[in-house]
Amino acid sequence: MPQYQAVKGTRDIFPEEVARWKYVEGVVDAQASLYGFSEIRIPVFEYTELFQRGIGSTTDIVGKEMFTFQPDPKGRSLTLRPEMTAGVMRAAIQNNLLASAPVHKLYYMGELFRKERPQAGRQRQFSQFGAELLGVSSPAAVAEVITLMMEVFRSLGLQRLKLRINSLGDADDRLRYRVALQNYFSPFADILDDASKERLEKNPLRILDSKNPALQELIAGAPKLYEYLSEASVQDFEKVLFYLKERTIAFDIDHRLVRGLDYYCNTAFEVTSSELGAQDAIGGGGRYDGLARELGSSTDVPAVGFAVGMERLLMTMEKQALFDVVAPQAPLVYVVVQQQELADHALQMVCRLRNASIKTEIDLAARSMKAQMREANRIKASYALFVGATELTTGLYSLKNLATSEQTMLTLEALLELLGESAAGMQLQP
């Protein structure tokens, strides 16, 4: 056991895997841009109250999962961001973004922190990308956000994802439904588990989320949310579904989908991957018209957004073998030095090549030729370029094609021309 190791629930990402992340990030950038979303970057920590107000004090995230700290005894409590939406909304309100234009379409990528017990698909530091559409939450806006999310998945080649969707109703609907639920569950309070008992008072909707087998029958008999939706809410939901059908986005209506964050209203959705194990939600989101007011905005800011877990996305892609196309770029030429007296000259060669944008590598440890060649082979260089006594006296350099083992002697000019062409040719490949 090494003295120092990564903190529980965190991990290192090594170069081979970084290439995969960059590939996914590139697709996110491209798709978000196509849909007219611009990237926003916000602080990694905020005042704790922001999350307490924004996410909701009854949620597990706020209740037991936040990394909270106090910079000094008199300082205000700070918290590492456990999600992005509250911070993005805070940034929008603070900078009065909506005054400059009525609608803002923002996307983000970044690390989040939640103090949960790690397991497959769950870490204490993890990454999400997501989008927030501020200023409108019309069915068209909701559909736009869902479409963007699904398009990212499609562009990456993901298969067998399941989109579930539900309407939670507006504030009035939820209030009426909440009362109905409390009336229904109260007589059974002694049957409920501790968590559900607590929710009975604070947030009875979430009792429906429980997977406790003992409660399933009771939950099945509970009043249905959709029976309490107003005509306007139903029509709003139907319109969202209409848009999705029009775009041939497959979905399942799931009346039990509630989602854990307090701020959602009306449409809520979640995407799951069958490849993931117990933690199978790869992305989710919904409408949150009330959040801005909750955070002190003087005006209403209707909004809708989604977030996707990067690690879970990458895991699913791995399982579906979607990374074959992402190969690390090997150096084109490896400069091999015959004897150490020629090392300085060889380094000059390396500079010449690199200045010509030719990817070049050289041994910096003064190792034997055999070792240098082995290294060239190991890193899959295309060519070995020899620098020895002969080259120095004749001005002709030996260039060996490591795939074919063919070797030719060239002037420096011819060398630059040939390798320059090869480099250009390589760049054309995906």
Added chain:
RNA sequence: GUGAUUGUAGCUCAGUUGGUUAGAGCGCCAGGUUGUGGCCCUGGAGGUCGGGGGUUCGAGCCCCCUCAUUCACCCCA
């Protein structure tokens, strides 16, 4: 926070009812080829068997504690 699981070389793992100097494959380094890689052959480095305590003549194997891992619950991305 609860439950279970697993900790032996850089990696993947063997290690027989507790019994001499703890092994293999891959990887790494070097030599076989003092101007040339891959394949092959030979050799080498690398382990306080997660840590601590206990039982025993003797512990990688048994017992206790502890740390860490993984998976699941809860919940979420």
